[in-house]
Each structure stands twice: as C-alpha cells, then as structure tokens.
Amino acid sequence: MKSGSSKPPRVLLLGVEESPALPIIWSLVRRSVAVTVASHRRICAGMLSRFPARRRICPDPVKSSDRFVEWLIAEVRTGEYPVTLACGEQATYLLSKHKPDLAPHTSIPIVDLDVFMTCRDKSQTMTAAAECGVPTPLTWYPEDGGIESVSADATYPAVLKPCVSDGARGISFARSPDELRRLYPPTRSRYGPCIVQEFIPHEGMQYKAELLLDRSSRVKLGGVYAKLRYYPPTGGSSTLNQTVRRPEIVEQGARILRHLGWYGMGDCDFIVDPRDGVAKLMEVNPRFTRTIRVLVEAGLDFPYELYRLAMGEVPRETSAYSLDIFLRYLPADLVWFLRSKDRFRTRPSFFRFIGRDLFYEEWSLRDPLTGVGFWFVLLLDMVDPLKRRSRLR
Structure with a gap:
C-alpha cells in the first residue's frame, strides 16, 4: 500500500x-x-x-x-x-x-440536499418508489390521513416506523387497530412523523444493493449482498453478510436512484416478501454503508471509483464481482448468538471465525491497530445509554 x-x-x-x-x-x-x-x-x-x-x-x-x-x-x-x-x-x-x-x-x-432529505425521510422515499414503480410494502401515512383512518385501513400485524431514524430505533409492531392507536402518540412524540407499513414475514431474505452513479445518473458499479444474520433477530442491522447475484435487485435500486437524479454512492435496502417472492424496497441511503467492505473485497472498488468520479474521470463500469464473500460484525453477532433461537442451526456456522472468504467489519490483520481503536470506541459507547441503543439496535 x-x-x-x-x-x-x-x-x-x-x-x-x-x-x-x-x-x-x-x-x-x-x-x-x-x-x-x-x-x-x-x-x-x-x-x-x-x-x-x-x-x-x-x-x-x-x-x-x-x-x-x-x-x-x-x-x-x-x-x-x-x-x-x-x-x-x-x-x-x-x-x-x-x-x-x-x-x-x-x-x-x-447528492444535493433535496435528494438527501428525500432519502432520509421514509415517507418521501416510499412516495418516490411508487412514482417510478419500485415495489415497496403497503404503506399508510398518518400525517396525511390521521391515525384513526390509517388504523382502520391498515393490515395487521402492522409496523409503525419513524420517518427519520437510524436502523430499528423507534420501530414497533401493532397487532390490532387499538394497539396501533395506542403506540402511535408516544412514538410520534419521541421520534417525529411516522409511517405505517404492512408486516413482511421474517422468512424473507433481506438484501442490500450498492450502486455508484455518475453525474448523468448512469450506473457504473452495482452489487448485492444478503443479510444472513441481523440484530435484533426479528429484523435490524446486519451481523453477517454474503455477496450474491441478484441483478433484478440491482435494477430496482438503479430505477429509484435514477428517478431521484442520483449522483455518487447509493445504498438500497430490500426484503423479499415470501408471500409473492417480490423484493420490496425498505429504504435508501445516500452514503457509504458500514458493510460496504463485503463488495470491495469481492472486487467492486467503490471508494476508488467514487474518487475518480469526483476527479472528473470516467469510473470503470462493471457488474462482475466474486460471490460467497462474507463480512462479519463480531460484536453484534455475539449478541445475536445470545438472543437467537437459531444460534446452533445457522449456516454458515456461528463458530466459523477464519476463512479466505471471511472478513471482519471492524479490523484487518494487515492493519491490526484498527481493532484496538474500534473496541475502545465500542466500550466508550456502551457506557452511554443513547449510543448503546444505537450500537445494538
């Protein structure tokens, strides 16, 4: 180097x-x-x-x-x-x-600020997806119709989500109209405006599509990885990821990013609905996601190509990358192991810690002091209640 x-x-x-x-x-x-x-x-x-x-x-x-x-x-x-x-x-x-x-x-x-704010707000993201035909979970908007109307129209169980939040923070599940009406006021008071979405069964695999678009919103790099494990086990931030080939998910991500007039890195979260087999968009992030290393190790050099794009050069265009590359976030994976009923049934095994195809989010043997820095920050965050909830959301 x-x-x-x-x-x-x-x-x-x-x-x-x-x-x-x-x-x-x-x-x-x-x-x-x-x-x-x-x-x-x-x-x-x-x-x-x-x-x-x-x-x-x-x-x-x-x-x-x-x-x-x-x-x-x-x-x-x-x-x-x-x-x-x-x-x-x-x-x-x-x-x-x-x-x-x-x-x-x-x-x-x-991206410019207006696009950034569209992605930061899940209600605007879902509206944009509907405009360009990207599938999403059924979504209701209490800010428009009121919670009484939404609770009567929604399907149950329903998911109550803050429009702006990190990971799974503020998300709750309602099994009836009465429960939704009870959960909504404190969630709205604490987190701000919310949306209500249909519940997608957890049997469906979650995916991330990472894309790099040039100034004309043309896709230069695109890849997908599956969230094999995540915490909380009922749905949250990934703890183990695997590169896979899902070109239709790349195309759905590209569709909404082009619709928004995208430039730079785009991160799109999808979940496959097991009831119809359709990958449905959950959110869009205009930044490097914390799990980007899995695709970089697989051969898609997003950081360098983004740098070339910023320098006015033409980024290399490719969709070729290695499959079955794994990225693990060990601290959250340890918590997943303690909380999940599938701890001994998961594949690949939780106890597989070494492999040429296995990388860690928080450190590398070629740069060992990074692990010291990571764990130092993690321990500091664990004594801060707000940051602890963010780390283990």
Whole structure:
C-alpha cells in the first residue's frame, strides 16, 4: 500500500470513527491516493490505521455541527484536498447541506440536499418508489390521513416506523387497530412523523444493493449482498453478510436512484416478501454503508471509483464481482448468538471465525491497530445509554 508518487493526490476523509472508513482508506492508499483522516475522537479505528498520510482532530459533527462546518470550510480552503469524502449519517448530511460553500475548494461526490432529505425521510422515499414503480410494502401515512383512518385501513400485524431514524430505533409492531392507536402518540412524540407499513414475514431474505452513479445518473458499479444474520433477530442491522447475484435487485435500486437524479454512492435496502417472492424496497441511503467492505473485497472498488468520479474521470463500469464473500460484525453477532433461537442451526456456522472468504467489519490483520481503536470506541459507547441503543439496535 505504499504510494508510487512523491506528491500523490490527496483526499480528506471525514468521520473515520465509523466502520466504512477502513475499506475507504485501504482502497485509496492502495491506489496511491494520500488520505488525510479526520475525527472528533483521537482514538478510533480510522485514526489508528497505519495508512493515512495525516490525521486531523475536528469538532463533533453531531454535538457541535456549527463548529464542525466552520472547521471543515477552513480546512478545505487551504486547497490541499481535490476531493472530500465522508463516513456516517451526520457528516454526510453536513457535506450535502454545505456543498455550495465547499464546492469552490473541493469536489464532493454526494447528492444535493433535496435528494438527501428525500432519502432520509421514509415517507418521501416510499412516495418516490411508487412514482417510478419500485415495489415497496403497503404503506399508510398518518400525517396525511390521521391515525384513526390509517388504523382502520391498515393490515395487521402492522409496523409503525419513524420517518427519520437510524436502523430499528423507534420501530414497533401493532397487532390490532387499538394497539396501533395506542403506540402511535408516544412514538410520534419521541421520534417525529411516522409511517405505517404492512408486516413482511421474517422468512424473507433481506438484501442490500450498492450502486455508484455518475453525474448523468448512469450506473457504473452495482452489487448485492444478503443479510444472513441481523440484530435484533426479528429484523435490524446486519451481523453477517454474503455477496450474491441478484441483478433484478440491482435494477430496482438503479430505477429509484435514477428517478431521484442520483449522483455518487447509493445504498438500497430490500426484503423479499415470501408471500409473492417480490423484493420490496425498505429504504435508501445516500452514503457509504458500514458493510460496504463485503463488495470491495469481492472486487467492486467503490471508494476508488467514487474518487475518480469526483476527479472528473470516467469510473470503470462493471457488474462482475466474486460471490460467497462474507463480512462479519463480531460484536453484534455475539449478541445475536445470545438472543437467537437459531444460534446452533445457522449456516454458515456461528463458530466459523477464519476463512479466505471471511472478513471482519471492524479490523484487518494487515492493519491490526484498527481493532484496538474500534473496541475502545465500542466500550466508550456502551457506557452511554443513547449510543448503546444505537450500537445494538
């Protein structure tokens, strides 16, 4: 991973306390791109990686967003960074929001703010999917028709979801109209506007489609992986993923992204409805997902091709990647094992920890200190009630 040039191009990578930072760093440095990493944490996986050219401490984008933006504008005004990338929801949001102020100084390959907000809000995402014919679960909108009307029309069991939330936070299940009417007010009060969706049986496999689109919304890279295990076991964030070939899911993801006028990375979540065999869209994320490493290891180099796109080059176009590559998130997989009734029946076995086709989200043997940084941050987050719920959602 040594640079082949005395003055390699430089990238500013924000939010390197987040999981996607590691495959981004490894990908770019392998291609002789010098990476400056930035985080509000001095000790985290990205800051302890041995590959970044430089490290910067910045304000916390969640707790001090104004100070973070001020720092960022001052940093890119130096003219040292042809490209700026971000990991994590908040840093990506701030890049999109302030792109007009940053664009004269650095290239930011992220969707514009209006598209970002459409994806952040599940009600807008579901509406956009309906407009372009991408299948979704049946969806009702209490903000439009009121909860009394929705509770009478919905099918049961029904799923109550905040329009804006991370992972499974705020999601609840109602088995009757009365239960839905009871659950709605406290959920609406705590999380804001909500939608109601039909319940898709958990027997259906969950998939993620990752796509890279150019400035004309043409797909350059696309791949799919299956969420073999997730926590909570009834549906949540993945703990073990496997690359698979599902071109129809790539096409459905591309359809909604093109409809939105997409540019850059797109992450689309689907679940196959076992009642009709149709893959149905659950959400869209305009950022690197934490599990992107599984497709990078399979041969789809999203970070480097996104960098080339930002530099005005033509990204390599391919849909070829290795199948049956596995990515594991060990901390959550351990919790899954403790909570799941399928702990001894799961395939591949929970007890398979080593393999040439098996990678870990939180560390790598070629960059061992990243594991120290990851576990340090995880332990700190476990003593913070809010962050603990976010980690184990």
